[in-house]
Amino acid sequence: MADGAMKLADEARARAYSMPLDEFHPGDPELFRTDTHWPFFERLRREDPVHWCRDSEFGPYWSVTRYNDIMAVDTNHQVFSSAAALGGITIRDVRPDLRRPSFIAMDPPRHDVQRKTVSPVVSPANLQVLEPLIRERAGRILDALPVGETFDWVDAVSIELTTQMLATLFDYPFERRRELTHWSDVATAIPMPGGLVETEDAKQAELMECLASFTELWNQRVNAPPAGDLISMLAHGEATRNMTPDEYLGNVILLIVGGNDTTRNSISGGVLALNQNPDQYGKLRANPALIPSMVSEIIRWQTPLAHMRRTALEDVEVGGKTIKKGDKVVMWYVSGNRDDDVIAEPNRFIIDRERPRQHLSFGFGIHRCVGNRLAELQLKIVWEEILKRFSFVEVMGEPRRVRSSFVKGYETLPVRLHAR
Incomplete structure (x- = not known):
């Protein structure tokens, strides 16, 4: 440090x-x-551990900070709602006229049927089909990197790999794939002077451009036979083909952010963690078979989405505190992943943990991340390909982090590569 x-x-x-x-x-x-x-x-x-913040720029809210309390909230969708109409899934309230439903911001039964519509894209069979493509692309991206020169890992590797994958999943025009990165960043940005978007109106105008682009693709796919990409699945799915434009945009943004931010920030976070823990980097170089276990540890360590929010549908007790109907409840995954009552030595980055998959980063219950296996696969492949090519990915300075308590990520990470 x-x-x-x-x-x-x-x-x-x-x-x-x-x-x-x-x-x-x-x-x-x-x-x-x-x-x-x-x-x-x-x-x-x-x-x-269950804390009431009475005043903030996001209004009053409860923080749930321990692993087991977070699990209790996350797996109780009957009491803790994700519905967009009540405020959705982030600490920041969206203006009522801008609240867009998406299946992550829905409760059953609507949640279940919409999620089921897109889940085939991340089925084990489809992941087998995608694996050689991810490997080929990861290799091509890594082979194009400058050895011995400082460059930004976030832009050159983390964003590029995940955005290529997203373009494939949507069958989005490949040469325009960076539009997906941009809209992902816009969707999660807090409007502020000098920020990516300065006002809420500017943010909405950008998201309307996203909707226009995806509506054009919808119109093409709905008039073509059903195919294996996400837009075709939504256009032909019984539960999704009659969505309003707002709901379509909500689901598109969910799939873009879900497929982009989490994997991209874990790819960057893993490089940083290994540099901060050189003993673990040495362990990895000596035994590349540790990659699958390391991938889970990176995802725990990074916690790419710091929290999810719910709204209480009735008075309920959590951790000895009474949460009132209508209260905003924030589950801090980033805190639960460092709870030493549940995870041994949680503040240490250990790539050969006994139970590396014991973490909260993908959530639990009905909203557990639908693409978790795809995220793990991309990380696994990228690290297999890195180890084939480079002896060391050296961090050359402090990263610049995203100003967000939702997306826990990196804007830049300067690195230098050492050849094998």
Whole structure:
């Protein structure tokens, strides 16, 4: 850790343990941009694991910070709703007129039938079909990288690999694939001066461009025989073919963000974690058979989506606290993944953990990430191909992190490659 990052971490720890708990706002995006959220969640897990924040830029909300309490909320969709009409799945409330349903922001039965419509694209049989394609592309991307020069890993590798995959899943025009990256970033961006989008209106205008592009593709696919891409599945699916434009856009954004942000930030996060833990990098080089277990550990360590939000449909007790009907409840996966009551030595990055898949990063219950196996497959392949080509992917400076308490990711990560 560089001196500047170390100083920030020390200051954050001092602040987290001196500030009164009733002043905590763990969802502050600035804590995530500076990577200083850790001591705040550590203290909450110990002293106030189900915590009420009475005031923030996102309004009042509950934070659920321990592994088992998060599981209890995540697997109880009868009481904790994901419905867009109630606020959806993120800490940030969307204006009521802009709340778009998508199957992740729905409760059963609508959730179940819509999710089932797209799930064949990530079936084991389809993953077998996709594997050689992912490997070929990963190899091509890695072979084009400059050895011995500093470049941005996020743009050259993480974004490029995941965006090529997304374009394939949607059968989106390949030469325009970076539009998907852009819309993913826009969809999750918090409007602010100097940001990717400055106002909510500017954000919505960009998303309308996304809808126009995908509507054109819908119109082509709905008039063609059913095919194996996501747009064709939605256009021909019994539960989805009569969606409103708003609902279509909601599902498209869900599939773009789900297929892009999580894998892309885990690819970057894995490089950073191995550099911060050189003993584990040595272990990996000595034994590439550890890659599958390492992939799960990267996904736990990174937790690419820091939280999911629910809305209470009735008064309910969690962790000894009474949550009232209508309250916003935030499940902090990023905190549950560091809960030492459940995970041994959770603050250590250990690529040969005994139970590496024991993490919350994909969620649990009916909303467990539909593409989790595809994400793992992409990470597995990219690391197999990296090890064939390079002795070391060296991080050359601090990453620039996304200013978001939802997407836990990287804007840039400077690296230099060492040839084998």
